[in-house]
Amino acid sequence: xxxxxxEIIVTSYIRxxxxxxxxxxxxxxxxxxxxxxxxxxxxxxxxxxxxxxxKQIQIATDNAKGAVARLAAVEAPVFADTxxxxxxxxxxLDQTIAFISKFKAEDFKNWSExxxxxxxxxxxxxxxxxxxTGFAIPNFYFHLTTAYDLLxxxxxxxxKQDFLGEINWINA
Amino acid sequence: xxxxxxEIIVTSYIRxxxxxxxxxxxxxxxxxxxxxxxxxxxxxxxxxxxxxxxKQIQIATDNAKGAVARLAAVEAPVFADTxxxxxxxxxxLDQTIAFISKFKAEDFKNWSExxxxxxxxxxxxxxxxxxxTGFAIPNFYFHLTTAYDLLxxxxxxxxKQDFLGEINWINA
Numbered sequence: 001x002x003x004x005x006x007e008i009i010v011t012s013y014i015r016x017x018x019x020x021x022x023x024x025x026x027x028x029x030x031x032x033x034x035x036x037x038x039x040x041x042x043x044x045x046x047x048x049x050x051x052x053x054x055k056q057i058q059i060a061t062d063n064a065k066g067a068v069a070r071l072a073a074v075e076a077p078v079f080a081d082t083x084x085x086x087x088x089x090x091x092x093l094d095q096t097i098a099f100i101s102k103f104k105a106e107d108f109k110n111w112s113e114x115x116x117x118x119x120x121x122x123x124x125x126x127x128x129x130x131x132x133t134g135f136a137i138p139n140f141y142f143h144l145t146t147a148y149d150l151l152x153x154x155x156x157x158x159x160k161q162d163f164l165g166e167i168n169w170i171n172a
Numbered sequence: 173x174x175x176x177x178x179e180i181i182v183t184s185y186i187r188x189x190x191x192x193x194x195x196x197x198x199x200x201x202x203x204x205x206x207x208x209x210x211x212x213x214x215x216x217x218x219x220x221x222x223x224x225x226x227k228q229i230q231i232a233t234d235n236a237k238g239a240v241a242r243l244a245a246v247e248a249p250v251f252a253d254t255x256x257x258x259x260x261x262x263x264x265l266d267q268t269i270a271f272i273s274k275f276k277a278e279d280f281k282n283w284s285e286x287x288x289x290x291x292x293x294x295x296x297x298x299x300x301x302x303x304x305t306g307f308a309i310p311n312f313y314f315h316l317t318t319a320y321d322l323l324x325x326x327x328x329x330x331x332k333q334d335f336l337g338e339i340n341w342i343n344a
Contacts, residue, residue, distance in 0.1 A: 004173050004305075012305045046218075046325045117344050125344040133176075133184045134339055141313035142335060148314075149321050153218045163314060167306055172289050172297040 001112070005071060005132065006105040013064045013100060016144060017093050019165030020057070023148060024090050027156045034155075038086045046150055053150050057089050060143035061096040067136035068100045071111040071128055173284070177243060177304065178277040185236045185272060188316060189265050191337030192229070195320060196262050199328045206327075210258045218322055225322050229261050232315035233268040239308035240272045243283040243300055 031038035042054045051059065058081055069076035077099055083089045114128035126135060148163050203210035214226045223231065230253055241248035249271055255261045286300035298307060320335050 001173050001176050004176050004301075007301065007305050008309070012310070015306060016310060046321055047327075050324065115342070115344070121341075123344050124341045126340060127342060129176075129179065130340040133179050134187060135336065137180070137309060138184070138188060138313055138336055139332075141310055142317045142320075142332070145314045145317035146321055149218055149318055152222065155219075160311075160314070164307065164310055168298060168302040169293075169296045170287070170299060172287070172295050 002108040003105045005108045005111050006103065008137065009064070009067045009071065009108075009132070010100050010103050013068075013140065014097050015165040016141075016163075017061070017064065017097050019163060020060075020144060020147065021090060021093050022165075023151065023156070023158055023162050024086065024093070026158055026162065027151050028086060030156045039084075041151060041154065042084075042086070042089070044150055044154065046146065046153070050146075053147055054083055054089060056143045056147040056150070057092060058083070060140055060147065061092050063136060063140040063143065064096050065099050067132065067140065068103055070116050071114055071132060071136075072103055072107040073110065073114055074107075174280040175277045177280045177283050178275065180309065181236070181239045181243065181280075181304070182272050182275050185240075185312065186269050187337040188313075188335075189233070189236065189269050191335060192232075192316060192319065193262060193265050194337075195323065195328070195330055195334050196258065196265070198330055198334065199323050200258055202328045211256075213323060213326065214256075214258070214261070216322055216326065218318065218325070222318075225319055226255055226261060228315045228319040228322070229264065230255070232312055232319065233264050235308060235312040235315065236268050237271050239304065239312065240275055242288050243286055243304060243308075244275055244279040245282065245286055246279075 027041060028038045031040070043052045045052045061079070065076040079092060079095065083092055111132070112127065112129040114131070115125045116128065116131040117125045145163070148158065152158055199213060200210045203212070215224045217224045233251070237248040249267070251264060251267065255264055283304070284299065284301040286303070287297045288300065288303040289297045317335070320330065324330055
């Protein structure tokens with residue numbers, strides 16, 4: 001089963017994080033064409049009491065490195081959450097990809113028995129299986145999608161293919 | 173491995189579809205409190221050239237029943253895509269839950285070898301593994317999140333817990 005865990009939280013996450021890098025590049029090109037600073041997107045929100053664009057990327061990447069680290073029972077690198085430029089959030093995606101790329105299927109051998117805890121939920125835990133399926137996966141895609149939706153709403157020319165990234169087509 | 177496939181596309185999808193029903197109920201309560209027709213949400217879009225709210229729910233549910241049917245190599249029920257009331261889109265969530273609830277882990281025994289085709293991609297196919305991880309999962313959560321974001325941006329009082337649904341906490 002660890003092969004499928006690896007396929008999801010390493011292979012697919014890398015594909016979707018790379019897809020988000022392409023989306024960031026398209027947002028930059030859009031800003032250049034329309035003669036505004038691309039960094040203007042960083043503090044935008046879909047609603048006044050939602051997280052801004054930068055935070056959506058921070059949480060998506062925290063989810064990716066956190067899921068991989070927790071299910072392999074290792075420590076995740078800590079990122080400072082101080083990104084203030086488009087280059088810095090692009091680089092955060094790169095650092096996340098670099099960290100999770102190192103993991104192989106066998107690193108997740110005991111994934112389903114891990115007892116996952118969070119500092120902000122004292123006294124509570126989730127087992128590895130429920131963490132992966134009920135928390136990690138929906139949460140990762142939630143924040144990537146919200147980042148996408150925010151740029152899409154603000155005129156960046158992106159579509160579903162940009163979100164999904166490369167699809168491994170074969171002949172029918 | 174079919175246990176994990178079942179856990180994701182049956183157990184988790186049901187949890188997230190039920191969570192979306194709760195979100196629809198909160199949107200209805202919000203509309204009632206603010207004295208407008210909840211159906212007003214149905215044609216709203218995040219951008220003029222994006223799909224409207226109803227279509228986001230239609231695609232999310234198509235993804236759910238489609239993924240389960242394709243990976244179990246059975247036919248999915250066809251829904252007419254004619255929902256015009258809040259009750260009808262709520263009922264579409266119910267019908268999707270009813271269909272996917274019938275599947276057990278052993279129904280997905282040959283999931284990774286399925287050759288998945290789509291009428292709109294003639295001559296092309298994806299194997300079951302790449303379909304699940306690179307298409308079905310990201311796409312399902314993309315449309316659910318976009319539906320959530322749309323209501324959230326328009327004043328419905330919902331948060332991440334509403335999106336995730338019930339978490340199976342254990343003692344730390």
